[in-house]
Amino acid sequence: MSDVQDYNSSLSNEASRKFETFSYLPTMSADEIRTQIQYIVDKGWNPSVEHTEPENATGSFWYMWKLPMFGETDVDAILAELDACHKAHPNNHVRLLGLDNFAQCAGTSMIIYRAAAN
Template sequence: MSVQDYKSRLSDPASRKMGTFSYLPPMTEDEIRRQVEWIVKNGWNPAIEHTEPEFASGTYWYMWKLPMFGETDVDAILAELKACHEANPDNHVRLIGYDNFTQSQGANMVVYRGAAV
């Protein structure tokens, strides 16, 4: 058995990967919903960020509104993800689940990918 090499290169924005989920096929709406449900079930605070694809490897992403502290309505979170994507159609949009206990990101996934430059 051999390990697959993913040809990610800084010179090729379309090839760049952003976390574990980016190596898988794009998530369906149902799969995204289940990830949001999992974040809510764990009591994590959802937050939405976005950035231009050419800056996605940087540490700074733009925050979409404030983190949704205490939000448990999955549909409200999905609606905000969609609103961010519609307002920034060329940007990557990611969902973060902040874990209050460990004071770190418990989840981080790109939900919408912008067009690569």
């Protein structure tokens, strides 16, 4: 197991914190984000936008941005809501969830906008 990389991360260093699955990968491009949103739509999951302050991001409670977008299939509309949330809360992390009606849980969750570290 010596080939496994250690991610130096700590609560005291906001810039080092990892959130959600994709935070361990290089930052996604706009096209890669669009592809992930299309995946949520293709699975029939309901998009939901949430945000929180960086110091509270490790908690399980994030603020809901409006209601989940039940039945929304327009990727551009979802991107517009993510952008509107980010503009309204520029100092917060903004994440997108894909809510699975059948399993009654989040099928996916990813940070789309990460607040700048202090």
